[in-house]
Amino acid sequence: MKRCCILGQKRLCDDEQDKVYEAVFEQIDKLIEQGYDEFIFGKDGDFNSLSHTAVLVSKMKWSFDIKRMYYTKHNKDTKTLYQIYDAVVAVKDKLHEVMIDNADFCIFYARNNVGELKKAMEYAIAKGKVFINLARTEV
Numbered sequence: 001m002k003r004c005c006i007l008g009q010k011r012l013c014d015d016e017q018d019k020v021y022e023a024v025f026e027q028i029d030k031l032i033e034q035g036y037d038e039f040i041f042g043k044d045g046d047f048n049s050l051s052h053t054a055v056l057v058s059k060m061k062w063s064f065d066i067k068r069m070y071y072t073k074h075n076k077d078t079k080t081l082y083q084i085y086d087a088v089v090a091v092k093d094k095l096h097e098v099m100i101d102n103a104d105f106c107i108f109y110a111r112n113n114v115g116e117l118k119k120a121m122e123y124a125i126a127k128g129k130v131f132i133n134l135a136r137t138e139v
Helices: 014-033 046-061 078-084 095-101 115-126
Strands: 003-008 038-042 067-072 087-090 105-109 130-133
Touching: 003 014, 003 046, 003 095, 003 115, 014 046, 014 105, 038 046, 038 095, 046 067, 067 078, 067 095, 078 087, 095 115, 105 115, 115 130
Parallel strands: 003 038, 003 105, 038 067, 067 087, 105 130
Antiparallel strands: none
């Protein structure tokens, strides 16, 4: 079992969504080829939605089971979440850190070097995690 966590911008501009989707789909497909079979999501937003769709499309392409996990620290409607994700994990605090701790690889989409995503990437670096920031590649 190899896990990838996915963290990114809550809002994406309309004109960047297609390019971002292509980039995240390509990265997820590469990871699946390398044996990654669990993808960790948390918080809602545009990047999360695009990434979730990319995992679903990749899941249809590959013959083995790929799991989608949702980490939450809010009391969300888990019944609805179980209709979308294969597992829901309740986290008491520090959601991004728990996601990163439970992942072997992280996909980020952070345009700016500020805020929660900056802290999450700094945490990933401190923990020695391998990651890519798709906002810093040719998207």
